[in-house]
């Protein structure tokens with residue numbers, strides 16, 4: 001057995017922080033590729049109480065934790081504690097990955113790039129398309145900022161209207177696109193889905209355990225709509241099932257999840273992870289539940 005096969009005083013630590021954290025798939029996919037690449041790393045999950053975020057950041061430096069993923073509810077707040085932040089993450093206003101270089105903490109948003117890659121890898125173009133996005137939280141910010149580069153029009157429909165309007169105003173300032181923020185009322189969903197080419201759900205509606213829920217009535221979907229649900233548990237949400245029945249092309253959240261992890265992993269370790277292995281480990285794990 002080589003030293004790389006055992007956890008030792010040379011082992012480098014990667015982790016994810018969040019509150020709660022028990023739902024996180026990150027340890028499963030990252031540890032699988034660490035083992036495959038025979039790297040002397042370990043990836044752990046830490047449940048950090050919101051009052052203790054400052055202590056957790058001190059811990060990253062004190063324990064020399066090499067790479068950190070950040071999940072709910074810290075993606076925005078963590079930015080106050082970092083030494084430098086990538087310009088895209090700065091614009092989005094959220095960081096989901098941190099690299100620790102001898103105590104210097106840099107932040108990045110790999111969610112945005114991963115979300116766009118998932119669409120492109122599935123064979124879809126976003127250029128000149130009309131997007132209806134449901135939700136205006138962290139993931140919606142990441143997706144709209146990255147897609148605004150080449151999309152024609154974005155409608156943001158959110159439960160809290162003023163949050164949708166605020167995001168629309170920001171996007172208008174940064175990009176030359178048509179964009180409107182609205183409340184997710186039934187009439188807005190009905191009218192806007194008719195005009196959309198791509199529908200993206202970034203709300204948690206339909207996520208385990210509320211698997212019977214969908215963010216939009218099935219009758220508002222049309223067969224030419226690409227339906228992208230970033231929820232990954234379950235792998236096929238009610239929205240995706242409704243869309244498939246109507247004849248829409250669908251994408252689930254698993255590709256985005258795996259891609260954001262793979263981008264962070266390569267940034268931390270300079271090694272390309274096996275994306276299929278990461279994906280299969282999550283499918284295996286979700287199938288076990």
Ligand SMILES: NC(=O)c1ccc[n+]([C@@H]2O[C@H](COP(=O)([O-])OP(=O)(O)OC[C@H]3O[C@@H](n4cnc5c(N)ncnc54)[C@H](OP(=O)(O)O)[C@@H]3O)[C@@H](O)[C@H]2O)c1
Pocket residue numbers: 072111134135136137138139140158159160163202203204205207230231232253254256257258260
């Ligand atoms: N596949 C991936 O890799 C990936 C990555 C990131 C996130 N996600 C998933 O995306 C979802 C959102 O994450 P986030 O980070 O954007 O969260 P977030 O910042 O908390 O935003 C949640 C959004 O959903 C809306 N919302 C929440 N509950 C709702 C409800 N009952 N009815 C209608 N709208 C509701 C919120 O509306 P208000 O503004 O009114 O509160 C807000 O716009 C989660 O399910 C998460 O698991 C997936």
